[in-house]
Amino acid sequence: MNTDEFMMQDRQILERAQRGDHKAFDQLIKLWYPKIYNFSYKYFADHDDACEVSQKTFIAVYTKLSQLKDLDKFRPWIYQIVSNYCHETQRKKRRTWINKHFPLTKRDPEQAVISLDVEGRERNLQSDYTLFQNELSGLLRKALSMVCEEQRIIVIMKEYEGFKFSEIAEILQISENTAKSRLYYGLKKLKEIFKHWNITQENLNYER
Amino acid sequence: MNAKPDQNTLMAYLYDELDATQKAEVEAYLTQHPELSEELYQLEETRNILSNLEGLEPEIPTFILPEKPPISLINIPKASKSTFLRNMLASAAMICLLMLLGSLTRLHIALENGNFSLSFGNQNSQNLSEDKKTSRLIPGDYSEDSLQNLIKKEIEKDKSLLITQLEDLNKKINALPKPTISPQKSPQELLNRQDLDKLMLEFQEENLETMLKLLTLAHEDQQKYTNEILGVFAEYLERRREQDLQKIGQNLNNLQINQLKNQQETDRIIVKLIESVNINHHN
Secondary structure, eight states, X not given: OOHHHHHHHHXXXXXXXXXXXXXXXXXXXXHHHHHHHHHHHHHHSOHHHHHHHHHHHHHHHHHHGGGOOOGGGHHHHHHHHHHHHHHHHHHHHHHOHHHHHSOOOOOOHHHHHHHHHHHTTTTOOOOHHHHHHHHHHHHHHHXXXXXXXXXXXXXXXXXXXXXXXXXXXXXXXXXXXXXXXHHXXXXXXXXXXXXXXXXXXXHHHHHO | OOSOOOHHHHHHHHTTOSOHHHHHHXXXXXXXXXXXXXXXXXXXHHHHHHTTOOOOOOOOOOOOOOSSOOGGGSOOOXXXXXXHHHHHHHHHHHHHHHHHHHHHHTOEEEEETXXXXXXXXXXXXXXXXXXXXXXXXXXXXXXXXXXXXXXXXXXXXXXXXXXXHHHHHHHXXXXXXXXXXXXXXXXXHHOOHHHHHHHHHHHXXXXXXXXXXXXXXXXXXXXXXXXXXXXXXXXXXXXXHHHHXXXXXXXXXXXHHHHHHHHHHHHHHHHHHHHHHHHHHHO
């Protein structure tokens, strides 16, 4: 199936979902939930928050899909929704005094795998490479969470979702230059963090 | 390109979002300025490191969707008029409710002589209170004569009240039963020398008797106590003797057993010796 066919199929699903077809909406969820979840998981570095934001996003999609006139703009539209929810959740978290001073230890799906691996290395079917990859992913997520919110969201959108600067500007309702500037400072901050943690591409290649 | 490319141009170059001419200009600048090239290289490396973060495959939760499309999906015309009407109705209802409450509680609001009064309940009671108010001083009646008259009247009232109260108290006191006090003898009559001697003797006798009684009682108690102690001590001695005898008997038995053992041992040794002597003798 080439890209055009895939796009066509996506569009058909969207059209049916817009008309209130539940099966089509289920297909839409299957297609988009992993993307939205991963986006929010990179943003929060927290499984529960990512799940909460993803679910809110799809509820909003279900209720507001009929208002979307141009279905070609579904992708930036859904990312706009998820970005807004990410921002809202982050703001609520900042307001909650108890979270700030007594952070609850939350479930991390990869961390669970790592702890299993430590307990029974021989029994675990995971390879060393997977273990290393999980640990690295955890570190990268932590590094991302250390970048300020405004810069982080642009880094994620650009690096992992492949949006153009114009699209990012449209989604976040900022100017292109602001998006570029925020990304520049975000990358610089990440560079400093990696330098501090002694993470270089050379080291990573050696570890592999 | 002579001018240094700004952050935005660098970012666009890094993500390949520049047109061909701009790109060529930046590249030309970079060849001349290795420090900027190094900076870009580091940013590129940061990007490479970031690319190691892979996506996860999450469990897709089940969304329970309503059978009918939600209300927001149905195109409802924006009812600005209906909201206005609703607001008007709400305010009218509120006014009605307030009026009803006012009538139920018989609310009375008045603004008289520059005074604001707010009261609940019957109007008659209000009139009564007003009557009372009139008996009191009203602003404007502060002439000296009227004040003096009022003060005098009040003082007279207080006086008459106090007098009546005092009379009542006196009557009550008089009505109380008076205590009967017997005529006392003179001290000279009481303290006669002979009587004193007699009293002293009586006291002494009484003291002696009580002392004797106490002594006899103490002696009896002591005897009892000593008897008890002696009995307990005798029992203890008896027990001790029995225990000692038992121990002695056991020791004697042990001695006998040991003696027997020793005797048997010596007998065996003697037999062995005799046998060995006999053997030697035969040899």
